[in-house]
Amino acid sequence: MILLAVQREVVEAALERILPAEGASPVALTSAMRYSVLAGGKRLRPVLCLALADVCGFCGNTAELAEVAEAAAALELIHTYSLIHDDLPCMDDDSLRRGHPTCHVVHGEAMALLAGDALQTVGFEILSTRPRGPAHVGTRAEAAAMVARAIGVDGMAGGQALDLVETGRTHEGEEARTLLRQIHAMKTGRLLAVSASLGALYAGAPADLRREVERYGDRLGLLFQIADDLLDVTADTATLGKTAGKDSAQAKLTYPALFGMEGARAELDRVLEEACDAAHAVEGRDGILSALATWAARRDR
Amino acid sequence: MILLAVQREVVEAALERILPAEGASPVALTSAMRYSVLAGGKRLRPVLCLALADVCGFCGNTAELAEVAEAAAALELIHTYSLIHDDLPCMDDDSLRRGHPTCHVVHGEAMALLAGDALQTVGFEILSTRPRGPAHVGTRAEAAAMVARAIGVDGMAGGQALDLVETGRTHEGEEARTLLRQIHAMKTGRLLAVSASLGALYAGAPADLRREVERYGDRLGLLFQIADDLLDVTADTATLGKTAGKDSAQAKLTYPALFGMEGARAELDRVLEEACDAAHAVEGRDGILSALATWAARRDR
Numbered sequence: 281m282i283l284l285a286v287q288r289e290v291v292e293a294a295l296e297r298i299l300p301a302e303g304a305s306p307v308a309l310t311s312a313m314r315y316s317v318l319a320g321g322k323r324l325r326p327v328l329c330l331a332l333a334d335v336c337g338f339c340g341n342t343a344e345l346a347e348v349a350e351a352a353a354a355l356e357l358i359h360t361y362s363l364i365h366d367d368l369p370c371m372d373d374d375s376l377r378r379g380h381p382t383c384h385v386v387h388g389e390a391m392a393l394l395a396g397d398a399l400q401t402v403g404f405e406i407l408s409t410r411p412r413g414p415a416h417v418g419t420r421a422e423a424a425a426m427v428a429r430a431i432g433v434d435g436m437a438g439g440q441a442l443d444l445v446e447t448g449r450t451h452e453g454e455e456a457r458t459l460l461r462q463i464h465a466m467k468t469g470r471l472l473a474v475s476a477s478l479g480a481l482y483a484g485a486p487a488d489l490r491r492e493v494e495r496y497g498d499r500l501g502l503l504f505q506i507a508d509d510l511l512d513v514t515a516d517t518a519t520l521g522k523t524a525g526k527d528s529a530q531a532k533l534t535y536p537a538l539f540g541m542e543g544a545r546a547e548l549d550r551v552l553e554e555a556c557d558a559a560h561a562v563e564g565r566d567g568i569l570s571a572l573a574t575w576a577a578r579r580d581r
Numbered sequence: 582m583i584l585l586a587v588q589r590e591v592v593e594a595a596l597e598r599i600l601p602a603e604g605a606s607p608v609a610l611t612s613a614m615r616y617s618v619l620a621g622g623k624r625l626r627p628v629l630c631l632a633l634a635d636v637c638g639f640c641g642n643t644a645e646l647a648e649v650a651e652a653a654a655a656l657e658l659i660h661t662y663s664l665i666h667d668d669l670p671c672m673d674d675d676s677l678r679r680g681h682p683t684c685h686v687v688h689g690e691a692m693a694l695l696a697g698d699a700l701q702t703v704g705f706e707i708l709s710t711r712p713r714g715p716a717h718v719g720t721r722a723e724a725a726a727m728v729a730r731a732i733g734v735d736g737m738a739g740g741q742a743l744d745l746v747e748t749g750r751t752h753e754g755e756e757a758r759t760l761l762r763q764i765h766a767m768k769t770g771r772l773l774a775v776s777a778s779l780g781a782l783y784a785g786a787p788a789d790l791r792r793e794v795e796r797y798g799d800r801l802g803l804l805f806q807i808a809d810d811l812l813d814v815t816a817d818t819a820t821l822g823k824t825a826g827k828d829s830a831q832a833k834l835t836y837p838a839l840f841g842m843e844g845a846r847a848e849l850d851r852v853l854e855e856a857c858d859a860a861h862a863v864e865g866r867d868g869i870l871s872a873l874a875t876w877a878a879r880r881d882r
């Protein structure tokens with residue numbers, strides 16, 4: 281998608297502005313932070329945030345755009361924090377991420393732990409200080425609170441904990457599917473949904489439009505997760521940039537495991553339809569948002 | 582001190598309100614969070630915040646006081662996050678904290694990691710949502726930003742990283758003392774200083790008073806650290822509630838190691854005098870703040 285490529289440039293530039301500079305003290309810490317953030321990735325959360333800001337009619341000046349891009353990029357810092365901690369030996373113990381050795385393999389466990397910690401912190405620092413100026417103070421407080429709710433006990437961290445506890449246990453039938461949906465929604469869905477909502481917030485969208493945006497973000501998050509589950513089965517490690525086939529090796533609850541490949545693809549199509557519905561409610565027609573959803577759903581084909 | 586005892590009651594009640602309820606889902610995560618936060622401790626950061634709010638003339642109503650107490654208690658969540666991560670096997674690998682087995686000993690490494698992560702997040706959620714109401718929105722955004730700066734790369738996390746890198750290396754003379762001061766200021770000083778500043782912020786203190794409060798918080802932070810370094814040598818494990826003598830066993834940079842016991846005590850007296858000076862500038866006389874500093878300095882006697 282053109283959108284993804286263009287926005288990603290903006291996000292990369294914003295990331296460079298909000299990250300500690302190369303060689304900044306303490307070097308061991310800032311190198312570990314930069315290593316993982318700048319290892320690449322789709323930058324989906326910031327891109328989604330900026331796309332929604334656009335669609336909702338963001339009309340700030342150049343300085344405000346740069347600051348909103350920085351706030352959007354903060355979502356990538358927070359996402360990266362979760363990846364670094366998730367890869368640690370006491371968690372998934374993974375050695376490959378975004379096509380590179382994981383943070384703790386290169387920088388050691390202690391520094392990887394601190395890099396994740398500090399990336400969460402810098403994320404909140406940026407969210408609570410951008411866009412600058414007294415006119416945006418309410419936006420800043422609300423953005424920090426929204427993201428905190430999305431990544432805390434009822435969101436990302438809680439989803440990780442549920443995943444840890446439930447992996448390896450036997451789950452069957454409807455109970456298993458409910459649990460799978462809950463874990464996915466918490467682990468990745470809520471941060472993706474809030475990334476979309478933030479875009480609407482930065483554009484000053486009214487409450488009813490923000491609710492539609494949230495519904496779209498929520499569906500898009502689920503879509504990505506189902507597609508990721510499928511890719512873990514169908515793609516190889518080189519394509520993924522992370523260890524393929526890991527989910528089934530760890531007996532994780534996944535869509536292919538619970539629905540079978542065909543069932544999971546059917547579920548993907550169903551959620552794509554819901555995402556496009558929500559996209560129409562926001563855009564009023566087929567546009568960037570439904571294209572983004574379709575792209576997300578077709579990654580494994 | 583009467584102050585400490587009274588304020589601590591208020592803080593304990595606020596902690597119960599901002600923590601996930603007992604048995605809240607996911608239980609494995611919320612139990613680990615509650616375990617470490619409710620293990621006790623001096624609650625110094627919240628108490629300091631509330632003391633400064635009082636001294637600076639806080640005059641909110643009962644509801645606002647309760648919300649400010651919650652914001653102050655968020656500082657304890659953030660402090661506890663740092664303790665949990667600091668105790669992990671890949672960091673200090675400690676098994677005793679606040680007189681109880683450490684979080685990872687009881688709840689496992691993975692859940693301890695997530696509990697620390699989530700405590701940082703909930704900390705920012707509370708800081709960016711209390712005190713409530715449109716009148717306080719600027720305060721909320723500023724409080725979150727202030728704390729983020731104090732615990733990030735240039736603060737707590739950076740100090741931990743420096744400590745990790747420098748422990749075991751040979752340092753001598755003035756260079757060693759400068760490094761020691763820097764590590765202490767970053768690791769613990771900045772969060773203590775910002776705890777004091779937040780109290781002034783919540784009381785609506787003017788900028789010049791806030792600067793004096795910051796100076797006081799900064800000196801008090803250093804005071805506590807020197808006293809802690811001394812206690813690590815003079816007190817036993819039962820009194821401390823954490824492993825005594827650990828600093829020298831790990832060849833950490835400490836005041837007794839670099840200045841000797843007498844030199845460290847002289848340094849403590851010097852900093853106490855500075856803290857009392859700053860306290861006078863805030864209170865205009867001997868009051869709560871100089872009493873607090875004196876109490877902090879005399880803990881090892």
